[in-house]
Amino acid sequence: xxxxxxxxxxxxxxxxxxxxxxxxxxxxxxxxxxxxxxxxxxxxxxxxxxxxxxxxxxxxxxxxxxxxxxxxxxxxxxxxxxxxxxxxxxxxxxxxxxxxxxxxxxxxxxxxxxxxxxxxxxxxxxxxxxxxxxxxxxxxxxxxxxxxxxxxxxxxxxxxxxxxxxxxxxxxxxxxxxxxxxxxxxxxxxxxxxxxxxxxxxxxxxxxxxxxxxxxxxxxxxxxxxxxxxxxxxxxxxxxxxx
Numbered sequence: 001x002x003x004x005x006x007x008x009x010x011x012x013x014x015x016x017x018x019x020x021x022x023x024x025x026x027x028x029x030x031x032x033x034x035x036x037x038x039x040x041x042x043x044x045x046x047x048x049x050x051x052x053x054x055x056x057x058x059x060x061x062x063x064x065x066x067x068x069x070x071x072x073x074x075x076x077x078x079x080x081x082x083x084x085x086x087x088x089x090x091x092x093x094x095x096x097x098x099x100x101x102x103x104x105x106x107x108x109x110x111x112x113x114x115x116x117x118x119x120x121x122x123x124x125x126x127x128x129x130x131x132x133x134x135x136x137x138x139x140x141x142x143x144x145x146x147x148x149x150x151x152x153x154x155x156x157x158x159x160x161x162x163x164x165x166x167x168x169x170x171x172x173x174x175x176x177x178x179x180x181x182x183x184x185x186x187x188x189x190x191x192x193x194x195x196x197x198x199x200x201x202x203x204x205x206x207x208x209x210x211x212x213x214x215x216x217x218x219x220x221x222x223x224x225x226x227x228x229x230x231x232x233x234x235x236x237x238x239x240x241x242x243x
Contacts, residue, residue: 007054011088012037015061015072015095015202017142018189022181023221024057024093041072050086055232058096064145065098065108077103090173091232094143097167097175104169106152115161117141117198119204120212123165123178124237129156132230133166133178137223138216139178142190144200146177161202174231180224187213215238 010033012021017039021028025035033054036145038044050056058076068150080103083090098108121141125133133156146162149155150169157166157176166176182190191198191206198205204212 007052007088008032009034009036009053010055010057011035011047011050011053011074013096014039015041015055015059015063015076017042019059019061020181020188021059022183023224024181024228026183027225028055028232031233033229039072040075040233041070046075048082049178050088051080053086053088054171055089056083057093058099059181060094060096060142063095064149065102065147066096073099076185087231092175093181094141094171094177094179097177098145098147099165100173100175101147101150101153104153106148106150106153108145110145111162113201115202116144116200117159117161117177117202118143119209120198120216121159121161123157123159126155126158129166132198132227133157134203134223135220137219138212139180139220139223140182140187140213140217141178141235145177145178171231173177180220184213184217 010028012035014037021035040046061072063070063073065073068077076099078098088098102108118141120138121167122136123133123134123139147164149164149167153167153169155164155167159165162177165178168174191209195206198209
């Protein structure tokens with residue numbers, strides 16, 4: 001395996017005590033990256049110096065990006081300026097995308113009709129995102145709020161219920177509203193812990209979600225592998241990754 005051209009560490013920031021990198025971790029390990037896991041809600045400090053990280057990933061959580069009274073939200077919001085000022089790439093997943101959008105001046109709000117996306121729903125590529133997304137694909141969501149598009153951001157995926165599904169700024173800062181990290185184990189854990197929340201407006205119950213996973217997860221996972229190779233790894237691709 002060739003040496004990575006610069007930092008080979010990824011900073012994984014979780015908004016819960018039990019969050020795991022799931023498919024994101026599985027895919028990125030193939031490229032030889034090491035993980036530094038921080039949970040600010042559990043008291044972990046977030047690093048001031050990001051020079052040793054290729055990528056920062058901030059995952060989702062059950063709270064709102066506007067919950068400044070929560071330790072993890074306040075800590076991450078206070079820290080995001082350091083991420084933006086660094087050279088590290090950023091991937092925000094669901095809440096992570098919302099917090100970055102908010103930091104960059106955009107609003108994070110519930111759907112005007114109270115709709116949620118909890119389960120598998122379609123997203124479509126925009127013209128700017130047609131090289132990263134198929135015309136339409138089914139992805140896994142669990143959220144009741146969405147983000148406006150920050151100034152300077154380019155929308156690369158949209159959807160019928162929440163129109164802002166994925167954005168980037170200068171190909172370094174990325175935000176996606178859905179959850180590519182959710183593999184079989186994570187999905188069952190989420191359903192076990194929060195099945196009572198799936199009956200929210202437009203939500204899908206556990207049986208419908210499991211049927212969606214059986215039908216759509218393989219293609220969704222294959223999409224993330226392509227996205228990781230093209231966007232998150234880029235010129236750091238190793239020549240031998242066991243594919």
